[in-house]
Amino acid sequence: MSFSGFKEVIEEGDTVILYIGVSQIYALEVKPKVINKNGQGVDNVFQTKYGSVKVMDLVGKKYGSRVNLSKGWGQVLYPTPELWTITLPHRTQILYTPDISMVLTQLEIGPGSIVCEAGTGSGSLSHAILRAIGATGKLHTFDFHKERVKVASEEFIRHGFGDRVIVLHRDVCDEGFGVEGVADAVFLDLPKPWDALPHAVSAIKTSGGRICSFSPCIEQVARTCEVLQSLGLQELLTLECLAREFQVKSISLPRVINGQKAPTHQNTHVSQEEKQPDLKKKKVEECVEGAGSDTNTKSDEHEQIAAGNKGQQGNGDFRFTTGITQLKMPGHTGFLTFASVPPGLARNKLSCVA
Ligand SMILES: C[S@@+](CC[C@H](N)C(=O)[O-])C[C@H]1O[C@@H](n2cnc3c(N)ncnc32)[C@H](O)[C@@H]1O
Incomplete structure (x- = not known):
């Protein structure tokens, strides 16, 4: 197989990328046996947070398709130098x-x-x-x-x-x-x-x-x-x-009419998640890791963003979707x-x- 070309179907000998979520991406070698810590040849079964996958069962599957793990699912991707760098x-x-x-x-x-x-x-x-x-x-x-x-x-x-x-x-x-x-x-x-x-x-x-x-x-x-x-x-x-990453988020700003700030209860909308950082962290993690489980968190999140996409709030603020930079950047x-x-x-x- 070649990192520089492309083919449709996984074969024995390929290196495939198992994508479960942004922080769970793995390179797997499609071969029947691997060597364990004790130096013995054992069946090539890969363990993840969402269960295991028998790597030889990937043979015949299409690149890009969804594969079932014992407690969730992932996707098998064609390898690229970019994916290889992170795996x-x-x-x-x-x-x-x-x-x-x-x-x-x-x-x-x-x-x-x-x-x-x-x-x-x-x-x-x-x-x-x-x-x-x-x-x-x-x-x-x-x-x-x-x-x-x-x-x-x-x-x-x-x-x-x-x-x-x-x-x-x-x-x-x-x-x-x-x-x-x-x-x-x-x-x-x-x-x-x-x-x-x-x-x-x-x-x-x-x-x-x-x-x-x-x-x-x-x-x-x-x-x-x-x-x-x-x-x-x-x-x-x-x-x-x-690299400076942007995240798409919904925020609220005060409305300005004829140069005057419209009456408002608060200038920026503070969501329940922002008041409770742990809850926010959990939601973001669930959102990005959503591929591995069958919860609806990811689609719920998208629906919430779409619903709150644009418009006036009860307190007079204007709510809209925009790009926000991360507070912490890779150094x-x-x-x-x-x-x-x-x-x-x-x-x-x-x-x-x-
Ligand atoms: C930081 S690593 C290179 C990583 C590589 N750029 C990558 O992206 O994977 C530096 C490598 O240079 C090698 N190295 C250091 N001095 C060298 C020399 N004088 N001649 C050849 N290789 C050398 C080391 O053995 C080491 O493997």
Whole structure:
């Protein structure tokens, strides 16, 4: 099977995504046996909060269809790099979709691109690159951790990317990328990216290309930028991607007539849920987790929003549906530093600059 294509029906050997709710999404391998904690081969039965599923029973089901669990239900989805990023087994820290989408855009990665990446880590970014470069592109990905290289290679093959990726066990800071003048883009997620930068520039095509380095700390960014400049790279840009989610909610505001606030009992409507935070939390959880159970909470919630969509309230306030940002936002992951290797950059003195 392939993450980059699509097919209708689940077969043995596929990786499928079991979606129960926003915080219950799992990647399952469709195979008869799995190894348990004691190292024994046992039937592949996956346990969830809503009961178990015999994974081989998924064979023959359509992607996107509903599957019954012993105490509820879920949906089986076709795998994508985005779903893989939120379900993959973590062997390292990983890049998430907001950073990944910025990397793909800024590095101008598309069908046919040749990309170098270090380190491979858990393969989160690699999957997105592999889909973006298509069948005509090539990813050279490197890690100095032997076991991670082995596991990532097996995963790429299982996910249908075997023919467009070369996974090598290598210390790129000491040994470089082993390719010269071939890459359109190089991506680094390393503790000391500055040591790999001269090699990264050598890997880029003589006609030019793009480099990106991901670092959690601003001190790493400062040192990376100094080396990028000393190597003669241009268009340096450091970004931090913070995704700001909006939720659609009903709120109330006072009516204003001829610049005057209409008489009102209170300016903003405080719902029963807002007075009782626990109740509100429970309702939201039920709403987002609704797929797993057969309660009607989710549809009730939608009906309530639709009913209270727009209109005047008894207290004179105007109630309407709008987008509200979350009070808590997912925090800092790291900084992305981009730079361009200009066409014809002299490469003979690169190794001594860093
Ligand atoms: C944070 S992880 C990369 C995660 C990856 N970007 C992802 O999205 O899954 C960093 C990886 O770099 C590898 N690494 C660190 N220094 C390296 C070096 N000098 N050469 C090759 N790999 C290196 C580590 O073994 C680790 O697996």
